[in-house]
Amino acid sequence: MLLRGEVPPGRKCDVKTLAQEARVDRTAFYGTRPYGHLRAEFERRLLALQQAGETSDPREAQIARLKIENAKLKERLAKAEQANTELTDFREQALARLAAQHEEIIRLREASAAGTRIARLPAPRTQVIGTCS
Template sequence: MRISATQRTENENRIRAAMDRLLRGEIPPGGKCDIKTLASEAAVDRTAFYGTRPYAHLRTEFERRLQALQRAGEIPDPREAQISRLKTENAKLKERLTQAGQAIDDLTDFRRQALARLAAQHEEIMRLRDATTGTSHVSHLPSPRTTVIGSCS
């Protein structure tokens, strides 16, 4: 069925209005910022946007404007923005997890080395004590006397 020039103009106006709403982020419930939702919002058959159909140029314009917004860092679809934000957050968390794992490995290695050194030092102390017990030329000093300061005789 053919449509008149007036009907085509009205359809294009509805499509452009729907396009502006979607690109501003006014996404209907259950919709996305895509051609399917654009066609639904404009009450136009989706197939009219493809090939040599009458509104293919509007699909191209919509996709170009959407890509321009995305390059500028704006994502009109809140779900797409959330997905993008979550992917970025996920990558940061993975990096933090990797760093934490490396820190744990480093600290575990440090602990192992410290315990080995302490054990070696303990063995050396015990060896030296045993060596001085039998042939002791070491004399023990008497305990220091405690003096009371401030007493007058």
């Protein structure tokens, strides 16, 4: 029953639960006591199931699944934090460039207004392509 995954709620697939389900004192499963060979056989089968990738304890399967999910979420969070850092750096660089360009525009306007020999170019003419009549 336990090795098939039919573990009572709140219990684990272990010798303690095996003893409780058999209504036998747990100490009877250890050493040379009457059920020592059953404990050894139970643990051998349990180990074989675990090595085969099967788990008879639904809690253990849930724990394993949650550990994998947790690792994926940590990786996803790390990538998001890295992207956030890169975007913050990009934003700071863009703001610095805009500020420098703004200062240059102000400097050029002041130089133009001070009567230097900078001449403003006329606005470009737009050509209208018409049809021949």
